[in-house]
Amino acid sequence: FQETVSTVGGAFYLKQWGPYNISIWDTAGREQFHGLGSMYCRGAAAVILTYDVNSLQSLTELEERFLALTDSASADCIFAIVGNKVDLTDDCALPPDENRPEKSVASCGSKVRKQVRAEDAIALYKKILKYKMLDEKDVPAAEKMCFETSAKTGYKVDYLFETVFEMVVPIIGRQKAEGPPQTVDITDYKPAKRTKSGCCA
16 A cells, blocks of 8 residues: 555645744646646745655756746745655664664665765755856855655654744745835726828828
8 A cells, every 4th residue: 555645736735833824835746747836836935846865866857847937936935955755765874863763774774775965955956046046145055955854754844844934934024014016007008099100292
């Protein structure tokens, strides 16, 4: 039987974080749902791009298929790069965590080594900044915005969202203080009357 459930198309979640309600759209990563991504990214305050730590191809696909989707996000959007499925990796390669009991080196043989290094995720984060023409001095450091999690066990998932929420809330507050974006009202638009042109004899 299958222990996890894949997102089909997109899923919506509402997360209570202190006095705030955070809207989270989870979009499917498979190619057949790629066209839906730009719709969910429109005006996003944060984008979390997730890859499989056991598949270097999944990280490559983030750059090839999903980088352009960030075009519709807000101008001061926060980006996070997340390596998922660390529960399937060799525990010896994982950083220590208070929620995970220590395991002997001998018990690590049944799991696989990670295919994606932290440096690979950091490199992708920097490519996003370059693509978005953002200066590294004006955004959170790459090391702070690259995470490794397990959606199955919950490893570091709360930490990921808490970190992103702490960054997003001040941005949203600043946007509200600045007021709605300037728009042009075209409802009263009247086209100029066309005049007949004369002929010269």
